[in-house]
Amino acid sequence: MTGKYILEVEGASQQYFDQSEKSFQVLNNINLQIREGEFVTIVGPTGCGKSTLLRMILGSERPSAGNVLMDQKPILKPDRNRGVVFQKYSLFDNLTVRQNVRIGLELENFSIFGNLLNTVFPGWKYEEYSTLVDEYLERVGLLQHGDKYPYQLSGGMRQRVAIAQAMIMKPKVLLMDEPFGALDAGTKDQMHAFMLEQWQQTGQTILFVTHDLEEAVYLGTRVIVLSQYYQGANGAKIVKDFNTPWPHPRDQSVKEEELFQDMIKTIRNQGLNSNYLLNQEEFDLSHADAIQLAS
Amino acid sequence: MLSVTKRSSWTDTLLSIFLFVLIIILYQYFAHQRHLLNPHDKLVPTFAQMLDAFTRSTFEPDRNGVYRLLDDTLASGQRVLISMVFVFGGVLMGAYMGLFPVMDKLFYKFFLFFDKIPALAILPILFIFFGLGEVSKVALIVIGVVPTIILDTYLRAKAFPQEQVIKAITMSASKSQIIFKIILPKIFPMALDSIRLNFKAIVLFLISGEALAATAGLGYRIFVVRRYMAMDIIISYVIWIGLLSYLIDAGICLWIKKQYRWYNK
Numbered sequence: 001m002t003g004k005y006i007l008e009v010e011g012a013s014q015q016y017f018d019q020s021e022k023s024f025q026v027l028n029n030i031n032l033q034i035r036e037g038e039f040v041t042i043v044g045p046t047g048c049g050k051s052t053l054l055r056m057i058l059g060s061e062r063p064s065a066g067n068v069l070m071d072q073k074p075i076l077k078p079d080r081n082r083g084v085v086f087q088k089y090s091l092f093d094n095l096t097v098r099q100n101v102r103i104g105l106e107l108e109n110f111s112i113f114g115n116l117l118n119t120v121f122p123g124w125k126y127e128e129y130s131t132l133v134d135e136y137l138e139r140v141g142l143l144q145h146g147d148k149y150p151y152q153l154s155g156g157m158r159q160r161v162a163i164a165q166a167m168i169m170k171p172k173v174l175l176m177d178e179p180f181g182a183l184d185a186g187t188k189d190q191m192h193a194f195m196l197e198q199w200q201q202t203g204q205t206i207l208f209v210t211h212d213l214e215e216a217v218y219l220g221t222r223v224i225v226l227s228q229y230y231q232g233a234n235g236a237k238i239v240k241d242f243n244t245p246w247p248h249p250r251d252q253s254v255k256e257e258e259l260f261q262d263m264i265k266t267i268r269n270q271g272l273n274s275n276y277l278l279n280q281e282e283f284d285l286s287h288a289d290a291i292q293l294a295s
Numbered sequence: 296m297l298s299v300t301k302r303s304s305w306t307d308t309l310l311s312i313f314l315f316v317l318i319i320i321l322y323q324y325f326a327h328q329r330h331l332l333n334p335h336d337k338l339v340p341t342f343a344q345m346l347d348a349f350t351r352s353t354f355e356p357d358r359n360g361v362y363r364l365l366d367d368t369l370a371s372g373q374r375v376l377i378s379m380v381f382v383f384g385g386v387l388m389g390a391y392m393g394l395f396p397v398m399d400k401l402f403y404k405f406f407l408f409f410d411k412i413p414a415l416a417i418l419p420i421l422f423i424f425f426g427l428g429e430v431s432k433v434a435l436i437v438i439g440v441v442p443t444i445i446l447d448t449y450l451r452a453k454a455f456p457q458e459q460v461i462k463a464i465t466m467s468a469s470k471s472q473i474i475f476k477i478i479l480p481k482i483f484p485m486a487l488d489s490i491r492l493n494f495k496a497i498v499l500f501l502i503s504g505e506a507l508a509a510t511a512g513l514g515y516r517i518f519v520v521r522r523y524m525a526m527d528i529i530i531s532y533v534i535w536i537g538l539l540s541y542l543i544d545a546g547i548c549l550w551i552k553k554q555y556r557w558y559n560k
């Protein structure tokens with residue numbers, strides 16, 4: 001993949017404090033360069049700091065050391081360029097499904113005049129959004145649930161609303177934290193197709209955290225494994241970073257290929273296996289953009 | 296919470312009005328006994344006398360040609376309405392303090408301290424500064440209740456899920472959009488609830504203010520007729536105040552339930 005780097009993580013570490021006010025390192029000297037239009041999937045053992053890394057890129061959290069850049073400029077705060085789907089659904093529970101999906105458009109195209117007019121004539125201003133909103137609701141399979149409130153939805157449905165809500169804004173970078181954890185296999189496949197389609201249309205850059213290795217290899221153009229288990233461990237590092245060879249759009253049948261299955265096995269037996277990693281002197285960072293540091 | 300299928304039967308209705316009926320019967324019996332001994336008893340008026348007093352103050356103009364109950368209710372209502380403007384201002388203030396650290400630092404300690412001062416203790420100061428007019432009475436209500444409302448809304452705005460604020464920012468929300476389109480719509484029913492619970496305090500301060508200096512008002516009337524030991528008027532006014540407060544409370548409850556279906560879910 002060519003194209004300029006849209007995201008750069010330079011030697012970023014993150015420390016937190018436990019109950020007794022002692023600091024502990026969650027991320028240790030993470031270096032990462034991501035080109036525009038990449039679909040990066042991130043896997044790793046639970047608690048290794050995947051969500052933390054995502055929050056640092058989002059800008060809601062600053063690294064305790066190092067830098068995170070977007071388009072060569074340091075990321076200091078969340079902004080319109082980076083959309084997010086949180087691990088725990090964070091819908092606005094005072095809004096219906098339809099309003100939840102629409103709210104981004106309202107916020108972006110806000111005018112006091114339009115808002116006033118809309119108070120007097122409900123539904124007037126938002127008419128123009130309704131086709132787009134319905135289209136997205138349709139894509140995530142929730143069109144007939146548009147008027148429900150989040151408390152009336154199942155966990156998987158809420159997560160799909162959150163996805164539609166973030167995707168409709170078409171941010172340059174989309175950060176997704178285990179968005180499909182609560183979905184059944186069939187719905188998951190639909191959502192994959194939907195995401196890949198929009199990703200290819202818009203040329204967005206996507207960072208996607210998941211525990212599902214098949215999903216990681218199938219969706220990603222690049223797979224990154226983060227782990228806190230390695231020699232002299234002190235906070236998670238990137239222990240694997242590699243390309244997936246199949247061009248998008250990929251057919252579901254690649255999942256049957258031997259190479260595909262081998263990749264999953266390699267991730268499981270090497271990236272997620274603490275015994276294996278503890279005996280490694282160096283990590284397998286075969287991706288062309290991976291930054292290999294002398295340890 | 297345990298949710299049981301609704302069972303609305305006449306036994307439930309009977310149970311919920313049982314204590315009311317019991318008290319009324321006991322009272323009426325007691326009053327009747329006293330009136331048998333002394334027909335001119337003023338301390339324990341019978342219900343007939345109270346009703347009579349109530350109709351007199353409602354439907355018959357007094358010496359000056361005013362319908363007293365209406366006049367008093369309007370005077371008190373106006374004071375409450377004016378202080379409501381400040382109460383809702385307090386809701387806004389609380390939301391701003393919850394979102395903006397500068398406002399938080401500037402005002403939080405201040406209002407926390409102010410909230411601890413009993414408003415009634417300031418009343419003499421108010422009278423000295425603002426005189427005995429309307430300003431003092433409204434100020435008493437405002438000083439007594441608004442800090443509580445501000446602190447309550449502040450805590451709710453503070454406890455607002457950070458993820459939702461961040462998400463709004465990633466969808467290009469400005470600071471004022473976060474207040475008016477994200478935070479306020481969600482905490483508004485909570486604020487209504489806390490106004491509802493604080494309504495008692497509002498009435499309390501209203502009556503205290505009116506008792507000390509006024510020419511009309513529900514509280515004023517009760518304290519004026521006390522001089523003549525007019526228990527019939529006092530009790531009918533007390534019931535009237537209770538009834539009004541109850542209706543307002545029920546009204547707000549109904550409004551919350553209808554307008555904010557997602558609330559308390």
Ligand SMILES: Nc1ncnc2c1ncn2[C@@H]1O[C@H](COP(=O)(O)OP(=O)(O)OP(=O)(O)O)[C@@H](O)[C@H]1O
Pocket residue numbers: 016017018026044045046047048049050051052053087
């Ligand atoms: N705000 C915080 N304060 C203190 N510790 C934190 C905080 N946030 C995360 N941690 C700790 O940092 C580590 C990494 O957390 P993180 O949520 O990033 O893991 P994760 O890789 O996303 O895990 P999972 O796969 O279970 O979602 C955990 O040990 C967690 O306890």
Ligand SMILES: [Mg+2]
Pocket residue numbers: 050051052087177
């Ligand atoms: Mg996580």
